[in-house]
Amino acid sequence: MISSTLESVLEGLVKKATDTLYPSANLPPPEVVPAKDPSFGDYQCNSAMKWAKQLGISPREVATAIVEHLHIDEESQKVLDRVEVAGPGFINMKFRASYLAERIGALYEHDEIIPKTPSPKRVIVDFSSPNIAKEMHVGHLRSTIIGDCLSRIFEALGHKVLRLNHVGDWGTAFGMLIAHIQSLPGFSFEQVKTYTLSDLMRLYKESKVRFDADPLFRKTAQQEVVRLQGGDSSSLFIWRIICDISRKAYSEIYDLLDVKVEERGESFYNPMLPKIIEELEEKKFLVNSEGAKCMFLRGFTNREGNPLPLMLQKSDGGYNYDTTDMAALAQRIREEKADRIIYVTDSGQATHFQMIFEAANEAGILNPNTTRVDHVPFGLVLGPDGKKFKTRSGETERLIDLLQTAISRADTMLRARNPDWTEEEYKQIAHTLGIGAVKYADLSSHRVSDYMFSYDRMLRFEGNTAAFIMYSYVRCASILRKVTLAPKKDVHITLQHPSEILLAKVICQLPTTIEEVVESLLPNRLTDYLYSLAEAFNAFFRDCRVEGDIREQERAVLVFLTGEVLKTGLHLLGIRTPTKM
Numbered sequence: 257m258i259s260s261t262l263e264s265v266l267e268g269l270v271k272k273a274t275d276t277l278y279p280s281a282n283l284p285p286p287e288v289v290p291a292k293d294p295s296f297g298d299y300q301c302n303s304a305m306k307w308a309k310q311l312g313i314s315p316r317e318v319a320t321a322i323v324e325h326l327h328i329d330e331e332s333q334k335v336l337d338r339v340e341v342a343g344p345g346f347i348n349m350k351f352r353a354s355y356l357a358e359r360i361g362a363l364y365e366h367d368e369i370i371p372k373t374p375s376p377k378r379v380i381v382d383f384s385s386p387n388i389a390k391e392m393h394v395g396h397l398r399s400t401i402i403g404d405c406l407s408r409i410f411e412a413l414g415h416k417v418l419r420l421n422h423v424g425d426w427g428t429a430f431g432m433l434i435a436h437i438q439s440l441p442g443f444s445f446e447q448v449k450t451y452t453l454s455d456l457m458r459l460y461k462e463s464k465v466r467f468d469a470d471p472l473f474r475k476t477a478q479q480e481v482v483r484l485q486g487g488d489s490s491s492l493f494i495w496r497i498i499c500d501i502s503r504k505a506y507s508e509i510y511d512l513l514d515v516k517v518e519e520r521g522e523s524f525y526n527p528m529l530p531k532i533i534e535e536l537e538e539k540k541f542l543v544n545s546e547g548a549k550c551m552f553l554r555g556f557t558n559r560e561g562n563p564l565p566l567m568l569q570k571s572d573g574g575y576n577y578d579t580t581d582m583a584a585l586a587q588r589i590r591e592e593k594a595d596r597i598i599y600v601t602d603s604g605q606a607t608h609f610q611m612i613f614e615a616a617n618e619a620g621i622l623n624p625n626t627t628r629v630d631h632v633p634f635g636l637v638l639g640p641d642g643k644k645f646k647t648r649s650g651e652t653e654r655l656i657d658l659l660q661t662a663i664s665r666a667d668t669m670l671r672a673r674n675p676d677w678t679e680e681e682y683k684q685i686a687h688t689l690g691i692g693a694v695k696y697a698d699l700s701s702h703r704v705s706d707y708m709f710s711y712d713r714m715l716r717f718e719g720n721t722a723a724f725i726m727y728s729y730v731r732c733a734s735i736l737r738k739v740t741l742a743p744k745k746d747v748h749i750t751l752q753h754p755s756e757i758l759l760a761k762v763i764c765q766l767p768t769t770i771e772e773v774v775e776s777l778l779p780n781r782l783t784d785y786l787y788s789l790a791e792a793f794n795a796f797f798r799d800c801r802v803e804g805d806i807r808e809q810e811r812a813v814l815v816f817l818t819g820e821v822l823k824t825g826l827h828l829l830g831i832r833t834p835t836k837m
């Protein structure tokens with residue numbers, strides 16, 4: 257009963273009414289949504305408009321019949337306080353406080369904030385995915401934060417999640433870089449091991465300049481690619497060192513962010529590339545276009561309006577990003593048996609993924625009826641000037657510096673607010689708040705739109721921020737230290753004050769929110785929810801005394817559940833809860 261959403265309870269009641277009223281009409285199921293205007297009620301059902309056409313009577317007549325039925329139905333009398341027809345045939349519904357109280361009691365007793373799914377699925381989330389020998393940039397930060405949040409939600413629901421870091425660790429760029437490194441005076445493997453990621457970035461840029469300017473070097477670099485792909489031991493050795501150096505830098509960031517992700521880079525799929533080309537060739541999907549092997553897909557054109565090919569093998573026989581993604585998709589469906597695959601990258605790659613999905617579909621690799629694939633695109637991170645986020649030097653800000661700055665700003669704020677904490681407390685809570693603020697700011701903005709990065713804004717204590725949610729949680733915890741909770745068994749909760757009723761209702765809306773995020777893959781649905789919960793709680797805190805009230809034990813249950821939901825919600829966002837604020 258607690259795992260059902262409020263909407264589904266109302267839909268059940270309305271369905272029961274239509275089944276009784278129109279038993280042979282075979283009407284589509286009712287849809288219930290939150291009321292547009294709270295003065296009309298909590299929820300509304302607009303389905304009578306649709307049904308009226310099918311039944312050949314007016315929507316108002318249908319709605320009236322349903323409402324009359326709900327008035328006499330025993331079950332709905334228990335759930336609904338008010339149900340009425342409005343306008344041309346809307347049905348407005350308001351919950352009984354006693355019904356919400358009953359749900360709150362059940363939630364408290366069973367202690368299952370996020371009910372597990374009855375049908376666990378295999379979900380792959382491909383996220384973060386930086387490129388070896390390059391610094392992670394803010395785009396990878398967004399992918400990491402969003403991908404981790406989505407993974408956490410699927411995990412919490414009991415799905416089997418495979419978090420994959422599809423790092424760019426293979427391809428022609430590595431031939432160039434390795435050839436350049438080998439040509440440096442004093443080159444040795446030991447020397448290579450001393451490089452940092454910044455060294456690799458610099459060397460990469462140098463190699464690119466040489467590649468473009470020097471035909472001789474270009475040739476060497478191309479031969480190096482062949483050697484690397486052929487498994488030459490010295491090339492592979494340098495390649496591994498380069499990967500290790502990059503991995504070390506990335507893991508520093510993942511540790512700071514508290515993110516777990518399994519590295520399975522492009523190189524993993526390298527042995528599968530010839531086979532996927534063979535398969536497509538056999539099935540006659542590949543078209544020769546100026547020597548390259550391509551797929552032409554309906555509906556994809558370039559800026560000039562000409563067909564845009566998906567190039568799967570270059571004219572020189574080499575493979576590319578598209579080939580790897582095609583092979584990876586096949587591997588994930590066939591070997592990993594994924595039911596759902598989610599790719600988190602910037603919006604710039606939307607066409608790439610649409611084409612991969614479409615091509616795989618046409619080639620019979622992907623069956624959308626059994627595997628759901630989603631590209632989860634996100635917008636840019638903008639600096640305070642509204643332009644693409646960069647540091648003063650013009651270089652893209654190093655992520656690690658950005659995160660450290662957020663922590664140190666949080667530290668300054670906390671010291672000003674709480675002069676009496678211990679050093680250990682400043683350290684721990686500044687970390688929680690600094691990292692939490694960065695994540696929350698990202699997740700709370702609509703994923704697809706660009707968002708402005710501002711330390712000042714993300715660290716505010718008021719509004720839809722990490723600090724406000726954390727602060728509300730800390731407040732719950734501090735109330736709970738002073739009061740007695742009602743016993744879990746045979747708990748009897750009542751709700752009286754409007755602020756109590758509203759808070760209870762918002763608590764009951766968590767399952768709907770989770771369902772919405774799973775469907776839309778928009779984490780801001782969850783932050784919006786947590787914000788509305790924190791606001792409802794603060795109104796309750798203002799209006800209703802807990803400690804020393806005659807209903808202290810019952811009210812304490814509301815505070816307890818609010819705290820649990822806030823903590824769970826923050827956890828799903830990848831954010832820790834502080835002990836004080």
Ligand code: ARG
Binds near residue numbers: 386
């Ligand atoms: N390495 C790529 C980049 O930095 C992202 C990879 C995303 N995943 C994928 N399967 N293509 O843009």
